[in-house]
Amino acid sequence: MELLADGIAKAVALLASLDQEVLAITLLSLKVSVTATLISLVLGISSGTLLALADFPGKRLMVSIVNTGMGLPPVVVGLFVTIFLWRNGPFGFLEILYTPTAMIIAQAVIATPIVTGITVASIQNLPANLRLQILALGATRLQMVRILIKEARLPLLAGVMAGFGGVISEVGASIMVGGNIKGYTRVLTTATVMETSRGNFDIAIALSIILLLLSFAINYVLTRIQQRERPR
Amino acid sequence: MSGDASFLDVQDLEVCRGGVRVLAIPSFTLHENEVLSLIGPNGAGKSTLLLALARLIPAATGTLRCQGEPIVSDRATFAYRRRLAMVFQQPLLFDATVFDNVAAGLKIRGLSRQEVRSRVMATMELFNMVNLAERSARKLSGGEAQRTSLARAFAIRPEMIFLDEPFVALDPPTRQALMDDLDRILTETGTAAVLATHDQLEALRLSDRMVVMNQGEIVQSGTPVEVMNQPVDEFVASFVGMENVLTGTVLAAAAGLVTVALAERRIEFPGTAAAGETAVFCIRPEHVTIDIFDPAGETSARNVFPATIRKIIPTGVFQKIHLDCGFFLVAYLTNQSLGNLHLDEGKRVFVSFKATAVHLIRAGK
Numbered sequence A: 001m002e003l004l005a006d007g008i009a010k011a012v013a014l015l016a017s018l019d020q021e022v023l024a025i026t027l028l029s030l031k032v033s034v035t036a037t038l039i040s041l042v043l044g045i046s047s048g049t050l051l052a053l054a055d056f057p058g059k060r061l062m063v064s065i066v067n068t069g070m071g072l073p074p075v076v077v078g079l080f081v082t083i084f085l086w087r088n089g090p091f092g093f094l095e096i097l098y099t100p101t102a103m104i105i106a107q108a109v110i111a112t113p114i115v116t117g118i119t120v121a122s123i124q125n126l127p128a129n130l131r132l133q134i135l136a137l138g139a140t141r142l143q144m145v146r147i148l149i150k151e152a153r154l155p156l157l158a159g160v161m162a163g164f165g166g167v168i169s170e171v172g173a174s175i176m177v178g179g180n181i182k183g184y185t186r187v188l189t190t191a192t193v194m195e196t197s198r199g200n201f202d203i204a205i206a207l208s209i210i211l212l213l214l215s216f217a218i219n220y221v222l223t224r225i226q227q228r229e230r231p232r
Numbered sequence B: 001m002s003g004d005a006s007f008l009d010v011q012d013l014e015v016c017r018g019g020v021r022v023l024a025i026p027s028f029t030l031h032e033n034e035v036l037s038l039i040g041p042n043g044a045g046k047s048t049l050l051l052a053l054a055r056l057i058p059a060a061t062g063t064l065r066c067q068g069e070p071i072v073s074d075r076a077t078f079a080y081r082r083r084l085a086m087v088f089q090q091p092l093l094f095d096a097t098v099f100d101n102v103a104a105g106l107k108i109r110g111l112s113r114q115e116v117r118s119r120v121m122a123t124m125e126l127f128n129m130v131n132l133a134e135r136s137a138r139k140l141s142g143g144e145a146q147r148t149s150l151a152r153a154f155a156i157r158p159e160m161i162f163l164d165e166p167f168v169a170l171d172p173p174t175r176q177a178l179m180d181d182l183d184r185i186l187t188e189t190g191t192a193a194v195l196a197t198h199d200q201l202e203a204l205r206l207s208d209r210m211v212v213m214n215q216g217e218i219v220q221s222g223t224p225v226e227v228m229n230q231p232v233d234e235f236v237a238s239f240v241g242m243e244n245v246l247t248g249t250v251l252a253a254a255a256g257l258v259t260v261a262l263a264e265r266r267i268e269f270p271g272t273a274a275a276g277e278t279a280v281f282c283i284r285p286e287h288v289t290i291d292i293f294d295p296a297g298e299t300s301a302r303n304v305f306p307a308t309i310r311k312i313i314p315t316g317v318f319q320k321i322h323l324d325c326g327f328f329l330v331a332y333l334t335n336q337s338l339g340n341l342h343l344d345e346g347k348r349v350f351v352s353f354k355a356t357a358v359h360l361i362r363a364g365k
Helices: A002-016 A020-053 A059-069 A074-085 A100-124 A130-136 A141-151 A153-168 A172-178 A188-198 A201-229 B046-053 B074-081 B098-108 B113-126 B142-155 B172-189 B200-206 B224-229 B234-239 B335-341
Strands: B006-017 B020-031 B035-039 B061-066 B084-087 B160-164 B192-197 B209-214 B217-222 B244-254 B257-262 B265-270 B278-283 B289-291 B303-314 B318-324 B328-334 B348-353 B358-364
Touching: A002 A201, A020 A059, A020 A100, A020 A141, A020 A153, A020 A188, A020 A201, A059 A100, A074 A100, A074 A172, A100 A153, A100 A172, A130 A141, A130 B084, A141 A153, A153 A201, A172 A188, A188 A201, B006 B046, B020 B046, B020 B192, B020 B217, B035 B046, B035 B200, B046 B160, B046 B192, B084 B142, B098 B113, B098 B142, B113 B142, B142 B172, B172 B200, B192 B200, B200 B224, B209 B224, B209 B234, B217 B224, B217 B234, B234 B244, B244 B265, B257 B278, B265 B303, B265 B358, B289 B328, B289 B335, B318 B335, B328 B335
Parallel strands: B035 B192, B035 B209, B084 B160, B160 B192
Antiparallel strands: B006 B020, B006 B061, B209 B217, B244 B257, B244 B278, B257 B265, B278 B358, B289 B348, B303 B318, B303 B348, B318 B328
């Protein structure tokens, strides 16, 4: 308990001093995870909507695969992204392994199935005849899709929260494709792992507190929006 | 009232679901300004026909022409859909204000903000709902929500409107008020309409023509009076409230008058049949009269029989009387008549009905 109390006290002091290195790590964490979440929203909402609306053989199998992907282990993602970006890999020529870009790619791979799965469920939960009602109002297919997404915006916000929560807290993929390089690819989770392994619990606790606060702040804003719009 | 020119023509329409044919319509026409009711039990194919007419579900076969123009290509289908509106059982409102809901079809068409506002306000006035404009669709009662849905449909000024049981989930006073408004607006705007319903009174109230459906097919089409009084078969008869469907043996047929024997009684009615044939005929319960004394000599009714009241069932405005006159017969009486005649179960009475009140459904060996 003394270790924990000591750690928390030092962590608070570190936070209060606005340590430049900690600030840089925090900003990089935000940049990587927010960018990855935005990419996953574009990919996940469009593919999820398509999957929900289209009828084709093997649709159930596809939905099952997406749902499985919602629980994709980050280390597995890290492994495969590393292989693809490795010097001799299919995308080795891009030379982006151990860069923030590689971390964004890995995190987007983790978040996209989460957003896709929640989008499929959200669109499929809308009333069955809503699609037909929108078309009967004279909408083009594109207008129909836009209106459906707007109608599903509340559950989709849950998708945003789940996607962001999944990537801001993951460590396996980031450490594998980013390499935890000081001042370049070090983010809150990878730094926490490193400091813990070194026995620097005070720094690790400080980083964890920041991670929790960051995650809480973003989810709080999204929850506020969701609750304000929720049917009463 | 409807015009003579056909607005919508359908030939050989078939819709299949999972490889099974669920709708087969050899021919269907909607005239200009006509209000047509599709009636039939649940699963009869009314909603499927509406969706197929609106080109919202694909047809396996068939042609659809709107004012003579075939609707074939995607482009033609899209243009055709912009001429119609549809209202479903559920209001299917968007998560927005009532104003924005009514404006939805207009915004989809890319009308200017000013034009949208003026058309929405005009439509809301037509539906007496201006006070609801800024209210969230989530906070509407069932009746208000369906009123909004109807206003959204009429705001785009459709040339025809398809209504899929829009009143089914509403309480009777709300349903009545909305039906009155719809009737007025359909007359004022001259919009052609197809109303799917399983409520024959709703169909009677609103339509110029009634089409009865069963198992994905049209079984009868005609004016409401024709369908109600001259059903083509036992299914239509029972569906339109013709509770007395009887079967007897033709004793004689001459000069357009058929005499049928049923449980040692003789029933006369107009029709064509041959002696010895089996006749299926029907009488509306409201056309059966009950007297305490034998009315023979005082009534013009050809068919008068002694009977015993077996059961009296209250049904609101009317009392349903089950009678045994050798054969089973149902009559309707007002509560007042029941009281005046001091009728009770087990009482002996006389029933009478005119020959013209009987409709011969079919006769044959």
